[in-house]
Amino acid sequence: MELAINITSSCRIRVLLVPVGPIKKSTFWKHVELVKQFAVVRLGDVTPDLKKDSTAMFSSQAFQEGQLHFQFMTSYSRDQCHLEDFQPHRRIFGVIGIMDCQEWKDRNLSEGYDHFVKNLDKVDAKYPTAVATRCFAFDPTENQPDDTKGLIMIPNVGNMSFYMSTMMCDFASELLNQFEMIAQRIEKLQTLESPVQSSMMMDITDNKAHNATSMSVLPQPSVSTPDLNPPPPANLSSSRTPSPTPIPSSSTSFLKRSNTTTARSSTKTPIATEIRSPTMNRSYSASNMVGSGELSKTKRRTPGRIQKLLADFYLLAGRLPDAVSHYNQAIDMAKGTADFLWLASAMEGQICAMLLLEYLHADVGHIAPRGQTSPPIGSESPSPQTPTEPTGAISDGSAVASSVIEIPLKYDSVMQKYAKVSSTSAFPLPTLVYVEACLKVARFLLTVARNGGWNDHVVSLLVQGKLSDGTDKTEKEIGLDRQVLKQSGVTRLSIAEWTMRAAGSHIQDIPVMDQIIATNSMVTILSSIGFHRKAAFLMRASVHVILPLLIQSRANLSTKGEDGRPIKQTGRHDKGILAVLEQICMAHGIESSPEDGLITTKTLLAQQGQYGWPELQIEILRECITVSEALPDYSSMLKYTTILLRKMYKHISKEEQIRLASTIQRIVVAGKKAGQVDSSVNYWGIDLVKSVEVVKPIPRKAVSPHTIKTEVVASVSDGDPFIYNPFSNKKVSDTRQVVLITNEFTEFKVVLTNPFGFDLELQSISLSTSGSTFEPTIASTTIPANASLTIRLTGTPKQSGPLIIRGCHIKIAGFTEQEFLIGKNFNSLEQESMRSGSKTASGTKDSKDDEQASEYVLNVIPEQPLLKIRETSLLHGALMLFEGEHSQIDIELENIGNTPVDFVSLTFSDSTTTNPLPINPELPTEEVYEVELFTKGTPVFSWEGFGKEVAKASGKKINLPPGEKWNLQVNVFGKRTCNSGTIQIDYGYLYRITSSDKTESSEQPSDAVFYTRQLYLPLLITVSQHLESSNWDILYLRPQATVSQLAIKPSQESENIKASHQVLKHATDVLNPAEQLLHLVHDDIASTEANGDEKHDYCLVVLDVRNIWTTPFDITFSIDNATGADNEIIDNQIIYYPFTIPPVSTSRITLPVRRIRLPPSHLIQPVPSVDPSKQFVVSQAPKVAPEQEKARLKMFWYREELLKRLNASWKCCSTGRDGHLQLRSSLRLTPLQLSVLQKSDIEFLVNVENSKRVGLRSFQVASNQFVDMTISIRNRRAHNLKAILRIQPVQDHGNTLKENDASNSILWQGLLHVILPEIPSEEESAKHKLPLCFLSRGRYNFLYHVEDVFTREIIFDHERTVIDVIDTV
Amino acid sequence: MASTYYFAIVGKNDNPLYETELTSSSKPAPNFDANTKDDHRHLNQFIIHSALDVVEEVQWNNQALYQKVIDRFNEYYVSAFVTSGNTKLLLLHDVKSEDSIKNFFNEVHEMYIKVFMNPFYQSNSPITSPQFDSKVKFIARRFL
DSSP: OOOOOSTTGGGEEEEEEEEOSSOOHHHHHHHHHHHHTTOEEEGGGSOOOSTTTTTOSSSSSTTTTOEEEEEEESOOOGGGHHHHTTOGGGSEEEEEEEEEGGGGTTSOHHHHHHHHHHHHHHTTTTSTTOOEEEEEEESOOTTSOOOOTTEEEEOSSSOHHHHHHHHHHHHHHHHHHHHHHHHHHHHHOSOOOOOOOHHHHHHHHHOGGGHHHHHHHTTSOOTTSOOOSOOOHHHHHHHHSSSOOOOOOOOOOTTSOOOOSSSSOOOOSOOOOOOOOOOOOOOHHHHHHSOHHHHHHHHHHHHHHHHHHHHHHHHHHTOHHHHHHHHHHHHHHHHHHTOHHHHHHHHHHHHHHHHHHHHHHHHHSOOOOOGGGOOOSSTTOSTTHHHHOGGGGGOOHHHHHHHHHHHHHHHHHHHHHHHHHHHHOSSOOOHHHHHHHHHHHHHHHHHHHHTTSSOHHHHHHHHHTOSSSSOTTHHHHOOOOHHHHHHHTOOHHHHHHHHHHHOSGGGGGSOHHHHHHHHHHHHHHHHHTTOHHHHHHHHHHHHHHHHHHHHHHHHHHHHHOSOHHHHHHHHHHHHHHHHHHHHHHHHTTOOOOTTSSOOOHHHHHHHTTOSSOHHHHHHHHHHHHHHHHHTTOHHHHHHHHHHHHHHHTTTSOHHHHHHHHHHHHHHHHHHHHHTOSOTTOOOOOSOOEEEEEEOOOOTTTOEEEEESSOHHHHHHHTOOSOSSOTTSOOOSOSSOOOEEETTSOEEEEEEEEEOSSSOEEEEEEEEEEEESOEEEOOEEEEEOTTEEEEEEEEEEEOSOEEEEEEEEEEEETTSOEEEEEOOOOHHHHHHHHHHHHOTTSSOHHHHHHHHHHHOEEEEEEOOOOOEEEEEESOBTTEEEEETTBEEEEEEEEEEOSSSOEEEEEEEEEEHHHHSOOOOOTTSOHHHHHHHHIIIIISOSEEEGGGTTSOOOSOOEEEEEOTTOEEEEEEEEEOOTTOOEEEEEEEEEOOSOOOSSOHHHHHHSOSSSEEEEEEEEEEEEEEEEOOEEEEEEEEEEOOHHHHHHHHHHOSOOOOOSHHHHHHHHHHOTTTSOHHHHHHHHHHHHHHHTTTTTOGGGOEEEEEEEEEEOSSSOEEEEEEEEOOOSSOGGGHHHHEEEEEEEEOTTEEEEEEEEEEOBOOOHHHHTSOOOOSOTTOOOOOOOSOOOOHHHHHHHHHHHHHHHHHHHHEEEEEEOTTTOOEEEOOOGGGOOOOHHHHHHHBOOSEEEEEEETTSEEOSSSEEEEETTOEEEEEEEEEEOSSSOBOEEEEEEEEEEEETTEEESOOTTTEEEOSOSEEEOOOBOSSSEEEEEEEEEEEOSOEEEEEEEEEEETTTOOEEEOSSOEEEEEEOOO | OOOEEEEEEEOTTSOEEEEEEEEOSSSOOOOSOHHHHHHTTTHHHHHHHHHHHHHHHHTTTOOSSEEEEEEEETTEEEEEEEOTTSOEEEEEESSOOHHHHHHHHHHHHHHHHHHHHOTTOOTTSOOOOHHHHHHHHHHHHHHO
16 A cells, blocks of 8 residues: 655545456566556546536546546555545545456456456455446457457557557546546535544444543654554454455445446446445444534534545546635635644645646646636745746746745645644544655655756656656665755755654554555655665664564464465565665664675774664664564574674673574574575684784794804994994894794694683684695684683694694584684774775884784794704703813713704803893993903803814804714813803704705705704803912012022022923922922023023012812912013923912912013003903093003003913812913002013113122122223113113112212212213113222122103112122232 | 753764763653663664764754754754764753753863863773763753
């Protein structure tokens, strides 16, 4: 049953097309389409009723331009029958039977016709209002006689359309005749009641108990009484069946089918002729309701109503001028009697008539109206004028366009009138009429808007009741062109407003089917103006209405059982409702069809769950599930359930989640049974797998990549002066990229999350990879509710190359296995979308992150060897060392892998280097040097593989096939404070020999990057201090002293140094080593007496060595007394000094060390740094004076030199340990000591001629003899020296009695103070000869010094010259 | 009849940032009984949601932030207030009183701006601050 939702609906004559069986469905519809082509019949073509030409109300030719508009329908319900008296256009005026002659080949067609007629008669109540009937028989065959009276054969040959139109005209003519009869009856009516809603009537009849209350409450549109109870079954079934049985309505109508025996109607059989007098004998209850006052009011109003009805019939009959005039009368009269319902209805009719007039005027070009019948209806409306003016055809645009504004205005007043109905009448406003009126305006506006303003085209569309030119199908899909909208001058808002006026709870008062139709047409309007959310709102309402019907029909179906046809039919309808659901979902931002490629921002947002209103989405999804359950459609049920579960799990309770999850299983089972669901549905859209990460292998198995280039080069080539630069780019892979090794078991850490409120039991889970082959191991686990779980999955790569970890294959208990990819986070998705939209948005850094996030690629490298430390020489991995001890560790390695090892490299670390003491930058550089030398300069470990040289980075080529063993030795040095260390053995198989290119691979490592594995040997080291040196001192070794000692010395035999050396070596225990050494030195001095060389320039280094251990130690000092000049006799110059220190005792060691002189160039060298990769830091310490700095450097270099010359080693006889005694730490030179150690720059050389030399500076001369004392001064400084030499002879009387004035006993020539000539630098000397004559015996000391003329520096000789004067005998 | 209000702040993606039901007077005024409440559980939200279409249409025609009554459903009116950030403040009410609603909107808008200025508040995310909630209710008591 169609509603009158078009503005021109009231001019349509409804004609029902019924099939006269047997007829095929398709054939029937084909013929229906055919008949529908003849929906418009011009009045001029209709045969006039010749009998009463002048008096005929409708069939006269007075208004030939008029048109009859038929509305052919194929279904009909009596829901609106109560309105038929009020609005005649609702009524079915004609019934046309359609027969298919092909089905009647062997039978007489008349049988069928009889059947049709009988049908009409038998159920007279079925179409009580039909006043004209026809029966068309299509496709007649030749042999079928056209002899049945009343049956019209439509031949399928010849001018069929002409024939058809003739038939239609004939039909129209009959209708018009009938109209006249009806109109005549109407005119005679005494009272005419307003329509009363049938639902109300039913209520009254159903339960009289609630009579009064329901009457007063129900009609009021109110939210407070939403009637959502499913309507009574009887009502339902009637509204659903295609050929409905009418509701047993108590209302009778004047519109009863009249007896048409008279006219040209070919109905042979007389129809039951009881024409009930069309008095409105309403049901008793209704008349009870209507009081006597009401009755009289009705009587008063009746004339106006009659006018209105007549006008309606004129409108139907196409006699527009008459219609308009009657409408005007009706309006006037209704106004007078305050009959608002009829008034409003009349106004509606009038508007329709005006529109039609405008249409005809456009169509025909000129109208011959009856001038007097069309007075202006509203003073404000210009359009009524148009028909009156013959020249109105070219009416100006403004007047024309105004009807767009005007019609809604008029309808506004119509609405107002409708609103007043309830106040002035006992009978409330029929909701349907109100709703229809709203929709009429909305559709009118929409049509105008869609077609770009008011024009003839729009008018014709309006008359046809179409929204646009296209077929009805396109109506749903079209959007609204904004440009067109602007032109039309109609706002979307106004359309929506009119539409929404129709919506509301009052719509529930109208019959269910009409509700659905009305709602759907509202949806159509709203969605075509782009108000999707409003449309969805109404769609939902309509689904609410439909749902009970669905359930009902299912229930019926199940009881009916095996009827096949209805199922098929409902299947067709299901699709429709499912599409509706989809649209509702779309409008609410629920992702509904992810499979279509078109991704808008909205769907993207919806996928992320950010779009829309969660509560509403849940509600809607639940409704969707309910609807699909009712259908039942398993696939959509599954779809909505999964969407609800995976998108909305945050918002729904745990119980419901569990229920949903179990429902999914149930649905799948049921769906499979029904064949609607295939098993490969992705139920779980949630990303269970959050991350997959390789577990770093144990250190023994980890491989580390190396590039061929050495790393030092790389760091230098950086160009960055800073070793650590906080601003430089961080190394990208701080966490080293883990590489997998072919055929080796690998573990992955997989983080799984379960966002649901129930436990997920994973029957099996395994990694899913692509790229090179990978053999995953299958595990099983359970993820607790609302939690994440970290499990370890394992697998073995079988092939080298890149391996892409995609995610996991997971089989959740009860479901099929499914691949879960690693969860992409929303950010990256968003960034992707942003980038696609605007390229500028994201930087490079983000993209890198993206790539890392999106793909997890691992590199699988070829098989690697595996070594094992079989055994070491250590006990419990611990080592006890004495300080300075040299020891050795034996390590035996075994190749337990399947690949040979051809490269081994050892690196060491110990506790002193791994966490060195922080160096205070304030420390003076010498001390820094000390600290560095300790931490960096003295390695604990060294590898024997490279001898003395410490092998650090480079490795060694070996050949160790699988299964073989290999020994290596590592030297260990006992370093103080060292407590642990690690030996790291890197090994690999670099020179892989591939069969293809043997030559190249043997030359070069096969890859630019090669991999090594590491083996760690941790050591526990204890270093005990056993010997300590202390109390260093450096003393002069004065030749004078040795002279006296020389006298005591018993053994004079060892003149030869070499010989004495030999002796000493063999007879250590015979002599005190120190004494021996002193003798030796003395010999040295004595031997070089004549040379006047610096060979005899010795000093004495004294130190204490304390043994704090419990065993005696043999200590050997070696002193390198080689002078810098003659290196060739270096061996001879080394003096060994062995001795033994018993436990817990201290020995004082006295060592004669040749005084050292370092060239000035050596002294100005800066303090070196042990650490090559040390960051240079500008010293924060306060600047020292250059002299001080020089002095410090001097001190440093002399100390270094001394330490270089002195070496000590120890040996423990009982344990066989030996090592090096650390002297460095205890040696602190004082300036005084330095001055002793250091040879002076200015060297004095004294010689006395004619004397016996007894020592370096001691001479024996005879008295009273002239001798020449020559003092030569050698300048070793870098610059020339200009100096004054002062000589002071002193007579020594012994017993510290001295006489300074020796002028009495010595004669000398010349001055004691002389200015020497300038002595050039570098070993040049100046000589000063002083002739002397000693007058008396005794001992004389000569003191002398030089004073630099410029710097006033006084330089002494640290020894005085002693001359013993003896009597000449 | 005591009037009932339903207030919602709707974000850019049709997502509710904040919603509350407000009753004006001291009288307990549930206009739904228990039975109908179930059916109409989300009716308010649905009405607001469907009104968004109209808001989006109206906001281009009106310079002011306050859009007055923009939609109605049965006896309910929907008043809208669109912030400069295209966040919609929507009030569902059954009594027409333009001035007080305007005041209400202005005050709530101020509150909303304060929330918005919070550096920890992420734009277009639900407002969970209980203080905001109580403030809104207070404002509602004052003006509605």
